[in-house]
Structures are given as C-alpha cells and as structure tokens.
Amino acid sequence: MTHPTSNPRTAQPGPPSKHQLALMIWLAVFPTLLALNFALGDWLSTLTPVVRTFVLATIAVPIVIYGLMPQLHRLRRRLLTRIASR
Template sequence: MPAPTTSAAPATPGVAATAVPAAPAPAPTVHHRALYTWLAVYPTITLASVLTAPHTTHLPVYLRTGLLVTLVVPVVVYGLMPALLKGHTAAAGRRAARRTRLARR
C-alpha cells in the first residue's frame, strides 16, 4: 500500500509574507501596578467589610481581619488584578498604535 502523501497549497508567485508579529505591550510601571492594586483592594475591602460586619461583630478583630483577608485576596488576585492588567495592556496597545499612525504622517 503506498504511503499517503500530503500536498501543500502552491505559493502565490510574487507575494511575500510580510506579517510581522506585534511587539508585546510593555509591563506596567511600578506606579501603575501600585495604582491598580489600590483600585482593586480598597473597594473590595470596603464592600466585604460592609457585607460581613453584621455577621462578625461578635468576633475579635484578628478573626474579622482573617476572614476579610480570606475573602478579599482571592477576589483581587484572581479576578480584579488580571482584569485591570488586561485593560492596561489594551490601552498600551492603543497608545502604541496611535503613536505609530502619528509618526507616519
């Protein structure tokens, strides 16, 4: 039995591949990361504190704090920070594209 052959699509003559991969967006600066962390942590702690306060007033402060940290850290680390950093990456890409368009003029 003959071996199966694969056929590649013929290349279009005179057309060169010109696609250049886009450069990755720069990482946010330390100041941006601090701002994003504050934007994620402060409202989350405030909301969690307000929602849990009626149920935790009888607990000592260290247990209330431990409960808040247990609730807030995963929400911030796995939910809010990736979303904020994704927004940063999108905004950085838009800024880079705008600078490129303006430089071509």
C-alpha cells in the first residue's frame, strides 16, 4: 500500500526556506506599513518616533501575522503544488 504523501501529485510542500519566508514577510509588511502611513500619516506625524513606531507595530503585526501571512502561505502552497503537478 502506498502512503498518500509518497505520490508527488498529492505531496504537500515543506515549510518555506528562510529566503522564501523573508520574501513573504517583506511582501506582507511593506504594503501594510505603507497603507498605515498613508491612512494615519497626519496623526502619526505629531507623535515622537518611538510612539509612532509603537503604534505602527501594534497595528501592523496582527494584520501581518493573522491576516496576510496565512494567505501568503496558502498561495505559496498552491503555487508549489501546481508546479509539482506539471
């Protein structure tokens, strides 16, 4: 009997390499910070750099970790599965 993961068409890709993960994080963090700066720029400009950074991190980290990274992991898995099935 064949194990389901031994078939390359059904095998799930492994975890991302550190380079893939770095790219995924950059793809999630940069647009998030850009959007937050555009949306909150006027208000943030009145804050000190430390407080401004704290506010941005407090808003951006949950967006990236709970919203964007799972989507990017799914997209990566779908792309790698599609490539492997060719």
